[in-house]
Amino acid sequence: AQSVTQPDIHITVSEGASLELRCNYSYGATPYLFWYVQSPGQGLQLLLKYFSGDTLVQGIKGFEAEFKRSQSSFNLRKPSVHWSDAAEYFCAVVIPGGYQKVTFGTGTKLQVIP
């Protein structure tokens, strides 16, 4: 079965600094890959997704992610973090074909300090 690992439970960055959130997946082939963001008490908002093609994908709110097949990774990046980016970020995978059950990582909580 597929799995998703987000090794960082908590990350603190200063406002204006760059950000990289790590995500590794385990699956025999290339799954579909997603990043979602969840603000406190809220549902999940899709930031970006990768299905195929260009391995650098752009998302909303200035986020981007790069798919690296050799490393089974899909890390999320933002060049300059804003205080409003403080939230929990979930990496997720879907196995192509059939219905598409999303498997989520355990999340990385981002704190932004002034």
Added chain:
Amino acid sequence: DTGVSQDPRHKITKRGQNVTFRCDPISEHNRLYWYRQTLGQGPEFLTYFQNEAQLEKSRLLSDRFSAERPKGSFSTLEIQRTEQGDSAMYLCASSVSAAYSTETQYFGPGTRLLVL
């Protein structure tokens, strides 16, 4: 607002009571999913509907849980004889399927359940 909506947003109940949650998907989305999210964890898949048919149920979904989507539109998730371990956020998502195409699930705001 044409997003996924869930009702209620919060529910507090006593152990042993029954609760029911509702999810209204995005119009014309034929797939609907329920997930459960406990504190500090990512959401976990519970069940999935294509139109009105429930096609997959997770082993997490015990006999006390039942979900329906009677007309292929809104869905309900009922928990009977609630236990404290049922306390969680229950998330609903919807998507539109297409042959030989990818899909994206759109999530609702969730229903947070607290069982006392």
